[in-house]
Amino acid sequence: MDNQNETMATEQVVSSSGFDSDKTLGIIAYFVFFIPFIFSKKSNFARFHGNQGLNVLLFSVAVNVVGTFMFLLSWLILPIGNLMVFVFIIIGIINVSQGRTQKLPLIGEWNLLGVE
Template sequence: MYDSTDIQNNKAMAIIAYILFFVPLLAAKESKFAMYHANQGLTLFLTAVLANIVLSIIPIIGWILLPIANLAICVLAILGIIAAAQGQVKPLPIIGSYTLLK
């Protein structure tokens, strides 16, 4: 499904996708591997924004859960970076099944 030369040539773009999801959209839009990880990065980014907005609005309990949610987002980003660095196409736990980019 994913070409091994595509994976080798675009590992850096796939890793960057978890930090700045839009970079692979601009620099490696022809790579299926980089686009897969860009989708995962975009999903992670939107999850982080949504969690931060919702939990910051909820008094006390939301404020307690906010650092835990941000820690979970960081863990998911690290898992994605590790998978990209190893050349794997592996969805992130919980949020990885959503496809926002085609």
């Protein structure tokens, strides 16, 4: 029960007025993480999702590097890891479309760019 309360406490909802461009940048961030940092320097919403997009990218790189070098287990690591990347992207896009700044499961705590 405490975990659910923590999730609700860290989740913020953005009002729908005036945030269409930030939502668009937030969705783009899950494919090209640095775009919100170039085009929306003052939007914490877009920057938050840019940071989450970077987390997804780093997780994807880690999965593929580990899967490549551990060739005996690559048949297991690569499909599961890449499916997780796809799920993280879908969760992130759903969060953006609902105007939420909710961290992704497993990798959301990584705050490499210092975005709150």
